[in-house]
Every structure is written in structure tokens, then in C-alpha cells.
Amino acid sequence: MNVQSAKDKLPSVSDYYSAVQLRADRWSALRETAEGIHEHGIEGRQGARLLKTAEELFEALAPIELYWAFPGIHAFNHLRRQLEQRNVEDFTVSVRRVARALTSGAYRRRTIPVGGDEIDNEDFEDETALSPEDRALGRPYFEVLIVDNVNEHQERFLRNNLHRVRRAEDPFIYEPVIVPSLEDALMGILFNYNVQAVIVRPGLVLKSKNVLPIIEQYLQRVKDEEDVDAIEPHKYGPEACRLIAKVRPELDAYLITDGSAEDIAGLDLGKCRRVFYNQEDFLELHLNILRGVNRRYKTPFFTALKEYSKQPTGVFHAMPISRGKSISRSHWIQEMGAFYGPNIFLAETSATSGGLDSLLEPRGPIKEAQDMAARAFGAKQTFFATNGTSTCNKIVVQALVRPGDIVLVDRDCHKSHHYGMVLAGASVAYMDSYPLHQHSMYGAVPIHEIKHTLLKLKAAGKLDKVRMVLLTNCTFDGLVYNVERVMEECLAIKKDLVFLWDEAWFAFARFSPTYRQRTAMTVANTLRERLRDPAHVKAWEAQQEALKDADEETLLKTRLLAPPDARVRAYATQSTHKTLTSLRQGSMIHVNDMDFKGEVEQAFHEAYMTHTSTSPNYQIIASLDVGRRQVELEGFEFVQRQVASAMAIRRAVQTHPLLKKYFKVLTPSDMIPAEYRESGVEAYFDEQEGWSDKWEIWAKDEFVLDPTRVTLAVGGTGWDGDTFKTKILMDKYGIQINKTSRNSVLFMTNIGTTRSSVAYLIEVLVEVAKELDELLDDASKMEKRSFEKRVAGLIEHVPPLPDFSRFHDAFRHGSETPEGDIRTAFFLAYNEDNCDYLDLDDMLMQRLSEGEELVSASFIIPYPPGFPILVPGQVISPEIMSFMRALDVSEIHGYRPDLGLRVFTPEALNALTKKTKK
Numbered sequence: 062m063n064v065q066s067a068k069d070k071l072p073s074v075s076d077y078y079s080a081v082q083l084r085a086d087r088w089s090a091l092r093e094t095a096e097g098i099h100e101h102g103i104e105g106r107q108g109a110r111l112l113k114t115a116e117e118l119f120e121a122l123a124p125i126e127l128y129w130a131f132p133g134i135h136a137f138n139h140l141r142r143q144l145e146q147r148n149v150e151d152f153t154v155s156v157r158r159v160a161r162a163l164t165s166g167a168y169r170r171r172t173i174p175v176g177g178d179e180i181d182n183e184d185f186e187d188e189t190a191l192s193p194e195d196r197a198l199g200r201p202y203f204e205v206l207i208v209d210n211v212n213e214h215q216e217r218f219l220r221n222n223l224h225r226v227r228r229a230e231d232p233f234i235y236e237p238v239i240v241p242s243l244e245d246a247l248m249g250i251l252f253n254y255n256v257q258a259v260i261v262r263p264g265l266v267l268k269s270k271n272v273l274p275i276i277e278q279y280l281q282r283v284k285d286e287e288d289v290d291a292i293e294p295h296k297y298g299p300e301a302c303r304l305i306a307k308v309r310p311e312l313d314a315y316l317i318t319d320g321s322a323e324d325i326a327g328l329d330l331g332k333c334r335r336v337f338y339n340q341e342d343f344l345e346l347h348l349n350i351l352r353g354v355n356r357r358y359k360t361p362f363f364t365a366l367k368e369y370s371k372q373p374t375g376v377f378h379a380m381p382i383s384r385g386k387s388i389s390r391s392h393w394i395q396e397m398g399a400f401y402g403p404n405i406f407l408a409e410t411s412a413t414s415g416g417l418d419s420l421l422e423p424r425g426p427i428k429e430a431q432d433m434a435a436r437a438f439g440a441k442q443t444f445f446a447t448n449g450t451s452t453c454n455k456i457v458v459q460a461l462v463r464p465g466d467i468v469l470v471d472r473d474c475h476k477s478h479h480y481g482m483v484l485a486g487a488s489v490a491y492m493d494s495y496p497l498h499q500h501s502m503y504g505a506v507p508i509h510e511i512k513h514t515l516l517k518l519k520a521a522g523k524l525d526k527v528r529m530v531l532l533t534n535c536t537f538d539g540l541v542y543n544v545e546r547v548m549e550e551c552l553a554i555k556k557d558l559v560f561l562w563d564e565a566w567f568a569f570a571r572f573s574p575t576y577r578q579r580t581a582m583t584v585a586n587t588l589r590e591r592l593r594d595p596a597h598v599k600a601w602e603a604q605q606e607a608l609k610d611a612d613e614e615t616l617l618k619t620r621l622l623a624p625p626d627a628r629v630r631a632y633a634t635q636s637t638h639k640t641l642t643s644l645r646q647g648s649m650i651h652v653n654d655m656d657f658k659g660e661v662e663q664a665f666h667e668a669y670m671t672h673t674s675t676s677p678n679y680q681i682i683a684s685l686d687v688g689r690r691q692v693e694l695e696g697f698e699f700v701q702r703q704v705a706s707a708m709a710i711r712r713a714v715q716t717h718p719l720l721k722k723y724f725k726v727l728t729p730s731d732m733i734p735a736e737y738r739e740s741g742v743e744a745y746f747d748e749q750e751g752w753s754d755k756w757e758i759w760a761k762d763e764f765v766l767d768p769t770r771v772t773l774a775v776g777g778t779g780w781d782g783d784t785f786k787t788k789i790l791m792d793k794y795g796i797q798i799n800k801t802s803r804n805s806v807l808f809m810t811n812i813g814t815t816r817s818s819v820a821y822l823i824e825v826l827v828e829v830a831k832e833l834d835e836l837l838d839d840a841s842k843m844e845k846r847s848f849e850k851r852v853a854g855l856i857e858h859v860p861p862l863p864d865f866s867r868f869h870d871a872f873r874h875g876s877e878t879p880e881g882d883i884r885t886a887f888f889l890a891y892n893e894d895n896c897d898y899l900d901l902d903d904m905l906m907q908r909l910s911e912g913e914e915l916v917s918a919s920f921i922i923p924y925p926p927g928f929p930i931l932v933p934g935q936v937i938s939p940e941i942m943s944f945m946r947a948l949d950v951s952e953i954h955g956y957r958p959d960l961g962l963r964v965f966t967p968e969a970l971n972a973l974t975k976k977t978k979k
């Protein structure tokens with residue numbers, strides 16, 4: 062946000078996506094204004110204008126500051142008074158101090174004097190400038206939200222008592238924020254990311270007096286689902302606890318009540334950690350608050366590893382690198398020791414003793430760390446993996462799928478699944494995602510397609526063989542399924558289906574209330590509850606009656622309900638390293654399966670043993686443990702910031718006149734056809750309307766676009782995606798990305814993305830656009846024509862994306878259903894005599910268009926994005942070949958241009974068909 066413009070005219074709330082950003086910008090605008098007042102004085106037109114701006118900024122900040130402990134509403138009012146009394150000197154010093162402490166985070170480390178009469182200590186340390194050691198030594202800071210409608214005297218009493226019970230040995234430091242109502246509590250926890258604990262006291266009221274649209278919109282989300290207004294007064298406290306758990310399950314809530322234990326018993330208190338009947342036992346409360354935060358702060362394995370690294374150990378096992386011995390004695394590889402520092406080697410060991418644990422048979426700190434991760438991600442069990450989600454996917458598939466079981470798979474899923482299918486011997490029914498021809502990418506699999514495939518298998522009497530539905534959520538390009546709808550409707554057709562959700566890109570989603578509702582673990586927990594609900598049982602019975610003689614068309618059109626006795630069986634695999642803090646390859650498998658203990662546990666153990674190294678990397682495990690601590694304490698803040706960064710990119714490209722000319726950020730309506738966007742929302746930002754209410758989209762639509770993944774259409778520049786990525790972004794400006802399509806590039810933001818990296822990206826895009834403008838200004842007629850032709854070639858003449866054709870009959874059991882035996886096809890190709898090679902030439906195209914049946918003997922996987930356009934046993938269609946010939950990526954795994962396309966010989970296929978028929 063440009064401060065100058067803030068001074069001239071306050072930007073409207075609709076210009077902002079995030080209240081946090083709005084707050085930050087208003088404080089820096091206030092600081093600028095205060096400095097202006099200091100410099101020019103309050104006389105004359107300029108002085109009057111500056112005073113007016115300062116007053117407006119105070120007005121705009123007042124409802125926001127209510128929810129933050131620093132500077133706190135009293136200090137804020139003090140600043141306001143300083144201005145009213147025209148105490149310019151003190152006012153400027155105080156505002157500057159607060160604004161700087163907010164930006165630097167200094168308020169987290171020590172008390173910042175706000176009144177003008179305190180010692181003027183301008184020597185603020187910048188949090189980010191401190192060494193990691195210094196920061197690690199400081200006590201972490203958080204805020205405690207107290208919900209109670211207190212008067213000034215009572216408020217002072219509360220604050221004084223909480224300060225009084227502080228002890229030097231406390232591991233953390235916290236400050237209270239006091240809000241009067243249940244509504245304020247909900248707005249507070251959705252806005253103030255410093256809050257780690259909430260104390261609900263008996264004096265709370267229901268309604269907030271606050272009227273600030275950007276904060277109210279948070280509340281609206283809760284109100285869309287909950288009838289907050291109907292809560293009865295005696296239930297304000299318990300209901301506040303329940304709603305807090307719903308909105309931010311990672312927070313600790315404490316209920317203080319003056320009612321009796323019997324009044325509270327039987328009420329749903331969410332995750333309330335304790336109920337206190339004595340309002341005044343502040344020490345007990347204080348100790349509980351610290352213990353609650355420490356529960357999340359604990360990192361059992363990381364701590365054990367740190368302890369281990371301090372022990373003086375003689376190494377008589379493998380691993381010469383352990384304790385750095387092979388390096389420190391070396392004359393040639395000292396550089397490695399210097400580069401990594403000593404700790405990494407002190408922490409390297411192959412021993413599972415000395416307080417450490419074994420990933421293969423965890424009983425100690427690894428087990429504890431995994432259990433804590435399960436809690437954090439809403440799973441019943443969590444397993445760490447040190448070789449990526451590629452391996453997690455194979456483990457889950459092997460644990461659950463028996464040879465011959467039918468698995469419904471999205472065809473454009475990651476290659477690890479396809480290999481997993483081969484290993485498990487699954488019968489694979491591929492489903493097509495909707496194509497986005499214009500942008501040369503796939504969307505996701507519509508529920509209609511999933512249900513249609515299931516119903517076809519049901520009609521063919523094969524439903525008992527169907528074991529699993531496997532989908533990618535979100536997709537590489539950021540398409541997010543309506544997980545609840547998919548699971549529920551599928552369970553309505555087969556009540557014990559297992560779901561594997563590949564959440565390689567979605568680990569962060571758990572920590573935003575908006576995203577969370579579309580994660581596998583959250584939905585599994587919601588469904589467990591819903592299936593037990595008598596209202597659901599009734600609704601299901603009514604639907605059964607209504608659908609008694611329904612035909613397929615009706616079933617496809619109806620939003621089906623899951624039977625009350627359905628089994629909730631969900632697995633999610635997450636590349637923690639892709640979206641959260643973890644070393645590369647750190648991944649997790651989350652399990653929420655009612656039948657895990659009874660049916661799967663042993664097989665899961667075997668599958669885990671099959672794929673896990675006996676030398677798992679301890680540093681990766683430790684980083685998973687620490688990554689979990691981070692998200693439980695600050696995931697909410699970081700994800701919020703990440704979304705805000707991505708939204709800033711979207712807004713900038715959409716509104717900058719020069720950027721608009723050559724680029725376009727793809728909107729939900731560009732990437733999701735209207736029939737899957739029930740909310741009708743087309744874009745996240747509109748120049749006239751500002752931000753659209755994205756909560757509604759997430760609650761309703763079949764697919765949502767994850768706003769943190771920004772696909773930029775670059776066809777208008779005349780460069781294809783790959784050239785734009787390598788020649789412009791990487792070579793010229795050092796910006797790294799990894800996914801492109803023919804006419805787009807994907808910018809992924811993550812929890813480490815900063816406002817300045819976003820600003821740099823925008824700067825670069827503006828520079829590229831300027832250069833293009835200049836180039837075209839001076840271009841000859843011919844050059845202009847050539848440019849226009851290139852652009853048209855990229856935007857208009859895009860080769861259509863091919864559907865999955867089908868498995869060849871030799872690999873199928875019956876032609877009425879699509880599933881195929883991919884393993885037989887895969888191993889048939891091991892014998893070179895069964896294979897032939899064909900050039901990708903016009904001749905091949907001719908043979909295909911004349912109807913010849915050619916069958917792929919390999920996976921053909923263009924990289925990126927890394928999913929196969931052909932799998933072993935798949936009939937090659939002319940569309941697939943045209944697409945392959947037009948591909949613009951440099952890596953196509955499984956295809957060797959010097960040899961040609963690997964296909965099965967007709968003899969091999971005939972022999973197999975005969976054998977199968979016998």
C-alpha cells in the first residue's frame with residue numbers, strides 16, 4: 062500500500078483482502094502523518110489536512126486495536142489524546158515507537174513504553190536482524206484473549222493479577238487482551254494471530270459493539286453455519302468454547318464459570334482444556350495457560366536429537382560422518398564441515414539408542430512426535446516418511462489394495478500413484494479431469510464423473526471389488542475438491558470405500574479455517590459426527606424412500622447422503638516439505654479410518670516396511686517435528702500472510718495498466734467452468750467491487766481455486782511458458798518457479814513468501830511489460846505482425862488436451878467397465894520381444910486415424926507437471942499423439958526420441974488375449 066495515497070485519501074476497506082495488512086498499513090500511514098505534522102506543524106492548510114488524516118486514521122484503527130495486546134486500547138487512546146491536546150512532540154515520538162515496534166516485532170521481546178514521558182529509547186532492535194541464537198534464547202511471546210464484559214476497575218484487577226503471577230522461570234511470556242462478547246472472541250481469534258489461549262469468563266455478553274466490515278466478515282463466516290444469535294445466555298460460555306474449537310482447534314480454551322458442575326456436564330465444550338469454578342485462582346490459571354502452550358511447543362524428537370548430539374559418544378557403528386569425524390580428519394573435504402557447521406554432524410547417527418528412537422518401530426520420541434502430529438492435523442494416526450509423498454502414496458496403496466481390487470484414480474495424478482497401482486496389482490479405473498484446453502492444463506475430476514464410474518461398476522456387478530477412490534487435493538494448479546461432497550456421495554454408492562487424498566500440496570490447509578473444511582482429516586471427523594446425528598439418519602431414510610426406483614440419471618443429479626452405517630475411511634499424504642517447514646522429502650501420512658485398527662494396521666505395517674529405508678534420515682524426522690510445532694503455534698498467522706501475499710499479486714496484475722496489457726492472472730472463472738461454481742463467483746478481486754467473499758465459495762462450490770497458487774497467463778508476451786520461465790524469470794531476474802504450461806507460468810506462494818518478494822515480482826513483471834512496450838513501439842510492420850502471430854499461436858491455436866483413451870482389451874475383464882490390469886501390461890514390457898518402437902511421424906498419425914490399435918508399453922510422462930499421458934496397456938489415440946507432438950516441455954520421461962514410441966507388438970497382445978480368454 063502506498064503511504065502517500067493513504068495520506069491523501071484513506072483506502073477503502075474493500076481495497077484490502079486482509080485485516081492484518083490493513084492494520085499494518087494504517088499504522089505506517091499514521092507514522093508518516095505524525096512525522097508530517099512534526100515537520101510542518103499544525104498550522105495552515107497543510108497542517109489542517111494532516112490533522113484530519115491523523116484523526117481519520119485513529120478512527121479507522123480504533124475498532125481494530127481492540128483485539129490486540131500491543132499497543133493495547135489504553136495506550137492507543139493515550140496517543141489519541143496526545144493528538145487532541147496538540148502535544149505534537151510526544152505524539153510523534155509515541156506513534157513512531159509503536160509503529161516501529163509493530164513492524165520489528167520488538168513488542169514481543171520487551172515492554173515498549175508508549176507514553177511520551179518515558180525514556181525515549183529509539184534503539185529498537187529489529188527482530189529479523191537478530192541472530193537465530195539470540196532469538197532462540199528469548200522467551201516466546203503470545204497473547205491471551207479474555208472474554209468478559211468488565212468495567213475499567215475489573216479490567217485493571219484482571220491484568221494486575223495476571224501480571225502478579227508471572228515467574229522468572231516461565232518458559233513463555235504473554236499479555237492479555239480483554240474483549241466483552243462472544244462475537245468479539247470469535248473475531249479476535251480470527252484476526253489476532255498472537256492469541257494462543259482464550260479464557261472465557263462468566264461475565265461475557267453475546268453481541269459485539271464493533272462495526273468494521275473487514276472484521277465483521279470473519280464473524281459472518283461463523284454465522285453462515287451457526288445460529289449465533291439464538292444462543293441462550295446461560296450457554297454463552299460453553300458455546301464460546303465450542304465455537305472457538307470449531308474455528309481454531311489448535312487454541313486452548315479455558316472456561317471459568319460460576320454455574321455448578323452439573324450445569325456444565327453434558328454440554329459440548331469443544332476442546333476446552335479446563336473448567337474453573339473459582340474465578341480468582343490466577344496462579345492455577347497461569348500455570349495451565351503455560352502448560353497448554355507448552356504441549357504444542359514440545360518437540361520430542363528434535364529435543365532428543367539435540368540432547369544426543371551433546372553426548373560424548375565413541376562411534377562404533379556405521380556412518381563415518383557421524384560426529385563429523387571423517388570430515389575433521391580430512392585434508393580434502395573440510396569445506397563441507399565449514400559449510401554445514403558442526404551440529405548437523407553431531408546429530409548424525411545410525412544408532413537408535415541414547416534417547417533416540419527407530420522410525421520403523423517407534424516407541425519413544427518418534428512415536429510421541431507422530432502422535433502430536435496426528436493431533437495437529439486432525440488424524441487418528443500419523444506416520445512420518447523420510448522419502449517424500451511419492452513413497453507415502455505407495456505405502457497407502459499397498460496397505461489397502463489387494464491384487465485385482467478396483468481403484469478409481471484421477472488420470473492426471475502424480476506418477477507415484479500409477480507406479481503404486483502397478484506394485485499393488487490394482488485394476489485401475491482412470492477418470493478424466495475436465496480439461497482447460499485454452500490454458501493447456503487439466504482441472505480436476507467432477508463428482509459426476511466419479512459417481513458415473515461407480516454406478517457403471519455397480520451395474521456390472523463389480524461394486525464389491527471397488528476398494529478405493531484416489532484423488533489429488535489440491536492439484537498442482539490449485540484446484541480444490543469439495544471433499545465432503547465427494548466422500549459423502551461416494552459412500553452413498555459404496556459405504557465402505559477407502560479414500561486416498563493426495564494432499565502433497567495441501568499440508569498448510571489445516572491451519573486456515575477457510576481451507577480446513579476441504580481437507581481429508583477434517584472432513585473425516587465431520588462425517589464421523591454427522592453419520593451419528595439423528596437428523597442425518599432421518600434425512601437419509603427420507604432420501605432412500607425418494608430414490609427407491611431412481612435411475613442413473615436421477616442418482617447423478619441428486620446430492621446423495623451417506624448411510625448412517627457407512628465407514629469413514631480417509632487417508633491423506635502430505636509433502637510437509639512442499640508447503641511447511643521441513644527438510645526436503647519430509648512427508649506425513651495421516652490416517653482417519655474407522656477400520657484401521659481392525660483391518661489395516663498389520664498390512665500398513667508391512668507396506669511401511671516395504672518402502673521405508675532402514676536408515677531414515679534423522680534430520681528430516683526432526684524437521685517434521687519442528688514443522689509441526691510451528692504450525693500448531695503460528696500456522697494460522699503464516700497461512701494468513703501467505704494468502705495475503707498471493708492476493709496482492711492478483712490485485713496488482715489485475716489493476717496495473719501495463720501489466721493488464723500483457724498478462725492475466727487466471728481467475729476461478731478461467732479455471733473452473735461455471736457448472737462447478739455454484740456460488741457464481743468469478744474472481745477473487747474486482748476493480749469495482751473489491752474482494753469477493755471467498756468463504757461462500759469454499760462452502761458451496763464443487764471446485765475452488767486455491768488463491769495461493771497464482772497462474773499467470775503469459776501468452777500475450779509472445780513467449781511460451783517455458784521460455785518465459787527460463788529466459789526471462791530465471792536467467793534475467795533470478796526468479797525460480799517450477800511449473801509452466803504452453804501459455805502460462807505458475808507462481809506458488811508459501812508460508813515463507815514475504816511482502817518484499819511479492820513487490821520484487823511485480824517490479825519484474827512491470828519491467829518486462831515496459832520492455833515489450835518499447836520493443837513494439839519501435840517495431841516495423843513486419844515485426845509487429847510476427848509478434849501478433851506468435852501471440853495468437855500461444856493463445857488461440859492450442860492443441861486440445863486428450864482424454865484417457867482406454868485399456869486394450871487384453872488387459873480388461875469385460876468391456877462395459879473401464880478398469881484395466883496395469884501390472885500385467887507393465888511386466889509384459891519387460892520382455893523386449895513383446896515391444897516395438899515407432900517414430901512420432903505423420904505415418905504414425907495416419908495409421909492411428911485409419912483405426913489401427915496401437916498400445917503403449919510404457920508410461921509416457923512429460924515433466925512438469927509429472928503425470929502420464931500414456932500408461933502401459935493404454936490404447937494410443939490420435940488425440941494423444943497430436944498432443945504429444947505439440948508438447949513444449951524438454952523432459953518427457955519414458956520416451957526416447959532416438960528410438961521412438963514404445964508399443965506392444967500385435968503378437969504379444971494376441972497371445973495375452975488368448976491366455977486371458979482361457
Ligand SMILES: Cc1ncc(COP(=O)(O)O)c(C=O)c1O
Nearest residue numbers: 449450451452475533563565636
Ligand atoms: C500431487 C503430488 N503428489 C505427490 C508428489 C510427490 O511428492 P514428493 O516430492 O514429496 O515425493 C508430488 C510432487 O510434485 C505431487 O505433485
